């Protein structure tokens with residue numbers, strides 16, 4: 001097994017991570033020319049190191065103005081001062097989100113898609129609910145919400161380094177529409193003036209540029225909520241069903257979700273590139289070397305988590321998992337995501353008796369995320 005593999009091709013990657021954490025916590029993969037870091041301590045060190053930069057996407061001359069504006073201003077993809085501005089913008093936007101109950105969105109999705117008491121949980125709920133919740137919490141109207149939530153699965157490809165010409169053409173089309181919808185919508189929000197002045201004053205940038213950074217980072221919230229939240233809603237449901245327990249309270253569900261984030265996380269790794277030579281446990285990671293930070297490996301490090309290979313929702317430090325990252329680029333939605341997943345699964349377990357309709361779960365062909373392709377379940381009141 002190599003450091004880079006598609007989750008769809010590996011039945012259980014965790015024994016490999018556990019072995020690497022003990023035997024090769026900082027490993028140079030000669031084939032892929034990448035450092036892979038597995039131990040908790042060293043993953044934290046890389047993520048907190050300001051000279052471990054987010055890798056830049058290769059220049060793609062076929063992307064249009066809107067797509068380029070998006071990839072060059074997203075917090076998730078930027079470094080240095082630009083990152084500080086983008087991150088502050090994303091944080092301010094996030095703080096303006098209205099709290100939205102998920103019950104009505106979930107009920108509508110289930111009612112629309114259930115057939116003979118069966119539903120594909122991934123397609124019908126996990127791929128739609130997080131982004132619809134974010135859209136609703138910013139008061140997007142139904143038509144725009146439907147457009148964005150339907151396009152988001154194709155649009156997240158904008159974050160990937162390799163895009164075919166066909167994908168690029170589609171991305172350009174969606175980028176222009178999503179950018180136009182979002183920019184128009186922001187200017188109608190009641191907090192528009194104060195949002196813009198908060199950012200342009202603190203960062204001393206023009207109002208026009210501020211509006212663009214706000215638009216892009218609001219789009220960033222749609223993008224980020226799609227892949228990772230989908231995986232958590234799926235993986236947490238699988239863990240809960242596998243425990244075959246009777247319905248428990250919200251607190252129990254939340255603990256199960258936090259332990260799922262450690263034990264079977266939706267995001268397995270993230271990447272950095274050394275901006276200068278970096279010393280890590282007496283190893284020199286040379287300037288321009290690529291680094292794979294194996295968050296899912298750190299989560300199974302027995303130096304950090306006692307009996308790390310056991311699913312134990314009562315373990316005291318489960319919430320110290322690295323699934324949301326740490327340091328400058330840490331996820332700004334960690335509490336939001338746990339809350340959202342708790343509310344969704346609470347509603348589901350409270351209203352239905354659930355059983356799973358397949359034995360073997362297949363995973364998406366992704367390197368950085370472990371996300372089920374489909375989960376067919378039956379639901380009875």
Ligand code: HEM
Pocket residue numbers: 047075076077087090130134220221222224225226228229232266267270271323324325326328329330331332333334336337
């Ligand atoms: C289970 C759900 C989620 C997981 C596991 C997750 C995970 C992560 C991780 C690992 C990072 C850091 C990446 C790195 O350091 O390279 C990150 C960043 C980020 N996340 Fe999340 N995320 C989740 C949900 C969300 C949601 C729902 C939103 C928005 C509503 C969001 C917004 C962001 C943003 C804007 C960043 C970039 C922060 C920055 O670079 O400064 N995430 N997320």
